[in-house]
Amino acid sequence: MKLRVLHLEDNAADVELVRSMLAQGGLDCDVLAVNSGATYLAALQQAQFDVILSDSNVPGYDRRAARSAAHERRPGVPFIIVSADPEFGDGPGGAEPDGAAACVPKSQLQQLAPTIRRVVPGAAPGGLDAAAAQVRDLERRLAQRTAELERRTRELEVLNRELETFSSAVAHDLRSPLISIDGFSQVLLESSAAKLDETDRGHLERISLSVRHMHRLINDLLNLSTIVRAPLRAGVVDLGQLAQEIVEELRAGAPERRVECVIAEGIKVQGDAGLLRLALANLLSNAWKFTGSRQQARITFGARTAGEGRDVYYVRDDGAGFDPQYADKLFSPFQRLHPQTQFPGTGIGLATVQRIIHRHGGEIWAESSVDRGACFYFTLAEGA
Ligand SMILES: Nc1ncnc2c1ncn2[C@@H]1O[C@H](COP(=O)(O)OP(=O)(O)OP(=O)(O)O)[C@@H](O)[C@H]1O
Ligand SMILES: [Mg+2]
Missing domain, CATH: 3.30.565.10 (Histidine kinase-like ATPase, C-terminal domain)
Known part of the structure; x- marks a missing residue:
């Protein structure tokens, strides 16, 4: 529920502060701020409010006048004094002068939202609404993250499968030509030994050595991928x-x-x-x-x-x-x-x-x- 708030206050900075403290306190409010007796009375005349907040004094108008006007025109709407005056410094639940439902010192504005929840029928559910909205928002974000994680997991599974396919391709397709190269260079070395000079033989031996090294690399690589996948005992x-x-x-x-x-x-x-x-x-x-x-x-x-x-x-x-x-x-x-x-x-x-x-x-x-x-x-x- 959106709480309709009338706020009598001549200090623009305080108006802003109150607005942000209400939002911070989880209250979803529509605040109409007025800075004089005349605009206050006009507002009371024209619109419905769930709660009225009043400074102790604005020029030419004080809280008592504000309170009785509210009582007269909007009976039953809780009236809260929000004042810098130390006279009202006891905090919420303290003195409630001039028939106000509560008063909140400006030095303790964090108490304003809980006080409104206490005195305004329906504000508490409003608070719950805000909390529920927050929970819904968190749930939505959680669902988004979960979906993202699931997508990444699927991508990784696909990549893993591709890697496995690649490994076996390496194993089968690369190993057999290597075996041929190794085999034929051995054959050459043995059968044509007499026809080859020292340099040719050296070259053939180097081919053979490199092929065997590559064999080891492939085997090691395959062993490595097996280690990554094998279940732990x-x-x-x-x-x-x-x-x-x-x-x-x-x-x-x-x-x-x-x-x-x-x-x-x-x-x-x-x-x-x-x-x-x-x-x-x-x-x-x-x-x-x-x-x-x-x-x-x-x-x-x-x-x-x-x-x-x-x-x-x-x-x-x-x-x-x-x-x-x-x-x-x-x-x-x-x-x-x-x-x-x-x-x-x-x-x-x-x-x-x-x-x-x-x-x-x-x-x-x-x-x-x-x-x-x-x-x-x-x-x-x-x-x-
Ligand atoms: N104890 C060590 N002292 C100095 N250098 C090392 C030591 N351990 C590893 N290294 C360096 O790290 C490199 C990689 O080590 P790694 O064990 O992976 O390969 P390798 O020993 O060269 O070959 P492989 O273990 O596959 O037979 C080595 O080549 C070497 O340069
Ligand atoms: Mg090593």
Whole structure:
């Protein structure tokens, strides 16, 4: 309901203030402001109001005159004094002089809307109307957002399906020509070895090597997309024990290396054992690989509890390190900072680790500087 308000007030700023306080208080009002006794009386004569607000004095006219005119011409319409006068400073529910239904000090205008609701029959439902309108507005916006989210989800589903189709196309359509190239270059190498000179043979071997590298890239890419989609099998995982096993495998592969491995014990988390093993294996084998040029290296796996925050797990090494400005890029597929000849790899390891950590509700980041080692930190979901 729109509340019809007659407001006797000679100060234009106060008129505006009252209007905005009514709106802020959730009242939908139609305010007619008058600034003199004559215009007030004319308004009373001509129109119906639900409530009358009156300053204590306007030049040549005061609240008593205003109150009795209202009583006479519009009996039953609540009359509220809105005054700066400290005499009426008790606030709503305080003194109600001169037969006014209430008075509200100008210093407490936020009380005006509740006071009107209290004294004007039908204003409360008006307030409810405003609240209901707000609820309707919120519902409408929520419905819009939900529709938008549903649309985006559908788009993502389509994109995902396209990506899967693309992956299998890569798998089947790209793999078979690669196999042919590899096969025929092998045949050439073997059957025509005598006819080829050293340079030709070198070229053929390079073709073969590149083809095999591309094979690995395709396989890694496909594995990565499988990791993103495979359902998680959660259970209790002992990260320390996994790290220990991985380090033993790395040692077995390069027994001549002198690497001190410090692995924390008793780090138990919730997660998919297979995936977490793959993540740790990638981080530890990077640490192993990038300390390859050190006479004596040190690799640490541990956890630290960051106050009330989540536990942070880390793999640290004292190897080649990297320029920290590229720290974020490393988690994208095929991003490598070191030459293939010095540290071989396809550049898919950290992208895989990041997918696994994200699937566990965690984050991963790195700190490093060139020649001063690297440290990879990760978290897992709360309570993991
Ligand atoms: N511990 C580390 N120390 C220094 N640089 C690192 C370390 N870990 C990763 N990097 C840098 O990040 C790049 C990407 O790492 P990522 O594990 O994804 O690929 P990769 O080890 O080169 O190949 P892949 O793991 O696929 O065999 C590496 O090539 C290297 O430049
Ligand atoms: Mg790697």
